[in-house]
Amino acid sequence: MSLESVIIVGGGMAGFTTAKELRSRGFDGQLAIVDPEGLPYDRPPLSKDYLLGNRSGDQILLSAAAWFEEQGVDVVTGRAVALRPDDGVVVLEDGRELAGDRIVLATGGAARRLDIPGGSLDSVLELRSRADADRLRGLLRPGIRLAIIGAGLIGAETASSALTLGADVTLIDPIDPPLVPAVGPELAGRLHRMHTDRGIGLVTGIPTAITVDDAGHHIVMDTGGTIDADLVLVGIGIVPETALAASAGLDIDNGTLVDEHQRTSHPRVYAVGDSSRTRRADGTLLRRAEHWEHAMNTGTTAAASLLGQDLPAHGASWFWSDRHGVHVEGVGSMVGEGSVVVRERDGVPLASFRLDPDGYMGGCAAIDGGLTVRAARRIIDRRILVDPAQLADPDIDLKKLAR
Structure with missing residues (x-):
């Protein structure tokens, strides 16, 4: 044709x-x-x-x-x-x-909606389009109580932005810490602690209902407690x-x-x-x-x-996110068999590497480590075998290991 x-x-x-x-x-x-x-x-x-x-x-x-x-x-x-x-x-x-x-x-x-009573209320916000962002920005102001259900990438990024705009933010997620499959447990823990360090409330649990009245929104949790908020945003994929x-x-x-x-x-x-x-x-x-x-x-x-042309070759999958002034990147997959090597400095995790059972890198994630992730992508794509001890050493430039 x-x-x-x-x-x-x-x-x-x-x-x-x-x-x-x-x-x-x-x-x-x-x-x-x-x-x-x-x-x-x-x-x-x-x-x-x-x-x-x-x-x-x-x-x-x-x-x-x-x-x-x-x-x-x-x-x-x-x-x-x-x-x-x-x-x-x-x-x-x-x-x-x-x-x-x-x-x-x-x-x-x-945007995935919450399948609970009150989850489809018009006043329960989502963030998928420019109009959604316009609506949320118009409602945010200093002191307003914002509850965000879902502490993944979108939830965390929005929490950081809302905090900058002066909101009183609470993050709700069933997992503590979130993002372990994306960045590994050490980096996930460090990223999640950034919220509390800046005054964001963290609640671990599952909402079971949302009601609204003149006093605002009330999120009923599976633990039996209730979270009160002026605004509710759902970011669950x-x-x-x-x-x-x-x-x-x-x-x-x-x-x-x-x-x-x-x-x-x-x-x-x-x-x-x-x-x-x-x-x-x-x-x-x-x-x-x-x-x-x-x-x-x-x-x-x-x-x-x-056009009937040769298909392009794509490297290992890559993502990024920003929150609280730090930049997060990941490449490949941090999920799978094998082991995880963590690169730290003074006890602070900087990057994580997943090695498969044969010792080849399958995934990497880093905080403020774009060059590290770029080198890791090269290592993954070219199937370069790297010494785990060198991966763990923060003084070794990963770029040299990717040659």
């Missing part, structure tokens, strides 16, 4: 990258991005610089409006509600129909947006299923980013990823695949 037009549904990092890569790889056909919010923008700043007011809406755009005009990428403001893949048609909420030779689903995910895929009869299982080319079960439809999940040729389902770089990588892969 000829490729003269592509419609990308979703304007996040995955959808934008697909469009950008198609153009940079030589595609000169019709190209459109459909998104209810219009011009694509970056999501990570929503809990940090954008929430704090340090960056404007224009400053978080993935590219200025002029780029889309210069590149001939139509940005269609609208919500897609159905697909007719045999015809290559995307149906919008207002009745418009867009047709393309290929359709790329970059629909992302919706996302649910992949697969309604469009389902409307088209595509294979889904906690995400729209794709092969290593990002192709879905219909030959005209591809899927990328948070909403996609890889199914290997033998039927094995990989864990669905939600990282910023994964979105970019899948968009790049889809563009290459659409």
Whole structure:
């Protein structure tokens, strides 16, 4: 089938990258991005610089409006509600129909809601879009009581920002400390202690109900206690947006299923980013990823695949986060068999490395250690065997071990 037009549904990092890569790889056909919010923008700043007011809406755009005009990428403001893949048609909420030779689903995910009484109250906030961040910023002020349910990356970042804006913050999570699978227990403990060191309240437990009255919100905990707050924000992950895929009869299982080319079960439809999940040729389902770089990588892969080009090689997965003035990065996986080596200085953990049973590095995480993580990624990707004693020594430059 000829490729003269592509419609990308979703304007996040995955959808934008697909469009950008198609153009940079030589595609000169019709190209459109459909998104209810219009011009694509970056999501990570929503809990940090954008929430704090340090960056404007224009400053978080993935590219200025002029780029889309210069590149001939139509940005269609609208919500897609159905697909007719045999015809290559995307149906919008207002009745418009867009047709393309290929359709790329970059629909992302919706904030996961609490499945408890009161969990779906309109006053229970989420942070997934620019409008969500605008609403939260408009409500935050010095002294206001903010309870954040979920102390993962989004919850921790938002807690740090809200504290800077003067809020009285309480973080609620069932795990103490959170993020052990992402960064290992030593770094997770250090990161979690940063909250209490700065006056944020930490509560370990599971909310069972939320009520609201003139005095504010009341979060009933499984321990029997109640947490009172003026504002409640839930940050417990996302649910992949697969309604469009389902409307088209595509294979889904906690995400729209794709092969290593990002192709879905219909030959005209591809899927990328948070909403996609890889199914290997033998039927094995990989864990669905939600990282910023994964979105970019899948968009790049889809563009290459659409054009019949060699698929790009991607290194070990990478993520980052910022809170309380420190920068956290991780690469690979800290979960799995083997052992963990911790690099410390004066008893303070700086980085953690997971070694598989054969001694090869499978994952690394570091606080304010971007160069360490970059070197670790090289070690992981190139299967370089490193002496654990050297990994543990903070005076040894990991870059030298990655050669």
